[in-house]
Structure formats: C-alpha cells, structure tokens
Amino acid sequence: MPLLTLLRQGNPLANADHQREILEMPGDGALPMFHKTLHEHGVADLKRRKVTTLQVNVGKLCNQTCRHCHVDAGPDRRELMTQETFEHCLRLIRDFEVETVDITGGAPEMNPHFMWFVTEIRKLGRHVIDRCNLTILTVPGFTHFPLFLAEQEVEIVASLPCYLEQNCDSQRGSGVFEKSIRALQRLNELGYGVEGSSLRLSLVYNPTGLSLPPNQQKLEQSYRNQLRARFGIEFQQLYTITNMPISRFLDDLLASERYHEYMSLLARSFNPSTIDGLMCRSTLSVDWEGFLYDCDFNQMLNLATHHETRLHVSSVRLDQLENHPIAVGRHCFGCTAGAGSSCQGALTG
Numbered sequence: 001m002p003l004l005t006l007l008r009q010g011n012p013l014a015n016a017d018h019q020r021e022i023l024e025m026p027g028d029g030a031l032p033m034f035h036k037t038l039h040e041h042g043v044a045d046l047k048r049r050k051v052t053t054l055q056v057n058v059g060k061l062c063n064q065t066c067r068h069c070h071v072d073a074g075p076d077r078r079e080l081m082t083q084e085t086f087e088h089c090l091r092l093i094r095d096f097e098v099e100t101v102d103i104t105g106g107a108p109e110m111n112p113h114f115m116w117f118v119t120e121i122r123k124l125g126r127h128v129i130d131r132c133n134l135t136i137l138t139v140p141g142f143t144h145f146p147l148f149l150a151e152q153e154v155e156i157v158a159s160l161p162c163y164l165e166q167n168c169d170s171q172r173g174s175g176v177f178e179k180s181i182r183a184l185q186r187l188n189e190l191g192y193g194v195e196g197s198s199l200r201l202s203l204v205y206n207p208t209g210l211s212l213p214p215n216q217q218k219l220e221q222s223y224r225n226q227l228r229a230r231f232g233i234e235f236q237q238l239y240t241i242t243n244m245p246i247s248r249f250l251d252d253l254l255a256s257e258r259y260h261e262y263m264s265l266l267a268r269s270f271n272p273s274t275i276d277g278l279m280c281r282s283t284l285s286v287d288w289e290g291f292l293y294d295c296d297f298n299q300m301l302n303l304a305t306h307h308e309t310r311l312h313v314s315s316v317r318l319d320q321l322e323n324h325p326i327a328v329g330r331h332c333f334g335c336t337a338g339a340g341s342s343c344q345g346a347l348t349g
C-alpha cells in the first residue's frame with residue numbers, strides 16, 4: 001500500500017508487519033535501503049560476534065504509556081513471560097556464558113517472576129541490568145523494589161528524558177517527573193549513583209522532538225548540574241538514545257506527516273564508524289514468548305533472526321548465532337545516525 005495512502009488513513013500502526021512494510025518501501029535517493037548503505041561502506045553482511053549480553057523482554061505490561069514507546073507498552077497489556085520461559089533463559093545464560101542480562105519490558109518489575117529471575121541470575125554470578133521507568137518504584141506494592149535491587153547489586157538504567165518537568169511530563173505523562181525525582185532520591189539513599197559506590201545508576205535521555213540526541217558528555221554534565229543543584233540527585237552516567245521509528249513513535253511520525261523528514265535525517269546522518277559497535281553484534285534479544293531476535297528493535301518489528309525457522313530460547317544452539325548475519329532494515333539508520341545509538345547510549349565519542 002503506498003505510504004501516502006497510509007498517511008491519509010491516519011491509522012495507528014497496530015501490527016509489526018504493517019510497520020515493516022512502511023519502513024521497507026522502495027525509497028528515493030533521500031531514503032536509501034540500510035543494507036545498500038552498508039555495502040557502500042564495504043560491509044557485505046552485519047554479523048554477530050560472541051553473545052555477551054542477553055536482553056530479556058519480560059512483557060509489555062507497564063504503569064505508563066509514554067508517547068515515544070517502541071514497545072507499545074501500557075497498563076492494559078497482558079503479555080508476560082512465564083516461569084518456564086524464564087527457566088530456558090537461565091539455561092542459555094549459563095550455557096552460553098552470557099556476561100550481562102539486560103532486563104526490559106514494559107516495566108520489568110511488574111512481571112511476577114522478576115525477583116526470582118534476578119536472584120537466580122545473580123547466583124550464577126552474572127551482571128544484571130534493570131531498565132527501570134522509575135515511577136514504578138513509587139507505586140504501592142512496588143516500593144520494596146529499590147531495596148531488593150540494591151541487595152542484589154543490580155545496575156539500574158532509568159529513563160529520564162529531561163531534567164525539566166514540563167518536557168519530561170509531555171513525553172511520559174503528567175506527574176511522571178515528580179515521581180521519578182522521588183524514586184531517584186530513594187535510590188541515592190540506598191547508595192545508588194553515589195561516588196565510590198558499586199551500585200550503578202545510569203539515566204537515559206531521548207529527544208522530545210525530531211532531532212538526533214546532542215553530545216552525550218555535554219548533556220551528562222548539564223543533567224548532573226541541574227539534578228544536583230535542584231534535587232541533590234547523583235548518578236554515574238547518562239546515555240543518549242535516538243528515537244527509533246517504531247511503534248508509537250512511528251505512529252506519531254505518520255500522523256504528523258513527518259516520517260520522510262525524520263527518516264531522511266537519520267539516513268543522511270549515517271556514520272560508518274558506528275558499525276563496529278552496533279549492539280546487535282554482541283547482544284541477543286528474547287521476547288516474552290521466548291523467540292529470539294538480533295535486538296529489541298527487531299523484536300518490536302517481528303524481524304526474526306536469519307534462519308529458516310524462528311529460533312526459540314528453549315532449543316537454540318550457539319552455532320546458530322555466532323558469525324550469523326543480522327537482520328537489518330531502514331530502522332537501523334536510527335542506530336548509525338550521528339554519534340550512533342544503542343541501549344548503552346552513544347557509540348562514538
């Protein structure tokens with residue numbers, strides 16, 4: 001279906017196939033195909049190296065409904081990883097010698113097996129990251145999570161798209177900023193983010209508009225100055241992340257008729273020095289049902305790993321992953337634009 005027809009319909013993009021169809025439409029010079037751009041820079045196929053990080057999406061249930069959410073998460077979603085699938089993940093973590101388990105959602109803490117899963121990974125001695133939206137830590141029934149996370153020495157990577165209340169609330173919902181500040185203060189009390197502490201607290205910034213993130217180091221300094229002066233908050237690091245043209249953000253781009261503008265910005269900002277560090281080269285992503293993807297973004301687009309049958313966490317072998325080509329599409333320009341982007345922030349200085 002032509003893009004303009006879709007634009008005129010103004011339909012929210014309900015399914016991943018529909019999104020992929022839009023992203024992979026034949027383009028003009030301003031919207032090249034991602035794999036062709038890679039070829040032009042001498043990369044025949046993007047291939048995975050050793051899997052060092054398993055990113056586990058434990059479900060789409062969330063207490064928020066942020067405008068930019070690429071997961072389309074919210075309080076009405078019922079998709080949650082089961083204990084059986086968690087057990088398969090544990091096998092993979094142990095057998096493939098995965099170093100870091102990066103837990104995401106939705107709000108990961110809302111999965112009823114979250115605490116058990118974290119405890120089991122820590123027994124294996126592996127590093128755990130909780131991608132926390134902060135506000136969940138202030139919701140009745142979840143206020144014990146900060147202490148649990150501290151006891152398990154879980155790294156917290158927390159979304160805070162701006163240090164200004166208005167900007168933050170416009171993207172994430174009314175009242176989110178105030179609750180996020182309270183949660184950060186509680187985490188600081190427990191030792192998170194404090195200089196010399198082993199409890200790591202990182203913040204995540206993503207642009208509120210149609211722009212690339214600013215310089216990560218400079219923005220980190222602004223965050224530090226503002227949060228320290230106004231709220232006494234400390235953190236170790238700020239990650240800047242580019243908004244990916246997926247799910248709700250893609251909806252917004254189409255509804256506002258700015259899809260071409262944004263995609264052209266990403267494509268013309270292609271930076272070849274980001275290719276080496278792309279997160280899909282060392283990360284494997286598993287969805288709430290246990291199916292495997294090259295990254296969280298491919299998961300949202302239902303773009304499976306390059307195999308004849310879909311790989312599942314219960315049966316995957318290491319030789320099916322390492323040195324295998326990664327499935328790419330135009331959304332990948334979001335990872336290679338400017339300083340590059342990944343779940344660990346910018347890819348180049």
Ligand code: SF4
Pocket residue numbers: 062063064065066068069070071072073074105106107133
């Ligand atoms: S962006 Fe994060 S906090 Fe916001 S709705 Fe999505 S999963 Fe929830």
Ligand code: SF4
Pocket residue numbers: 278279280281294295296297298326327328329331332335
């Ligand atoms: S979206 Fe980014 S991380 Fe995912 S496959 Fe593309 S380049 Fe790799």
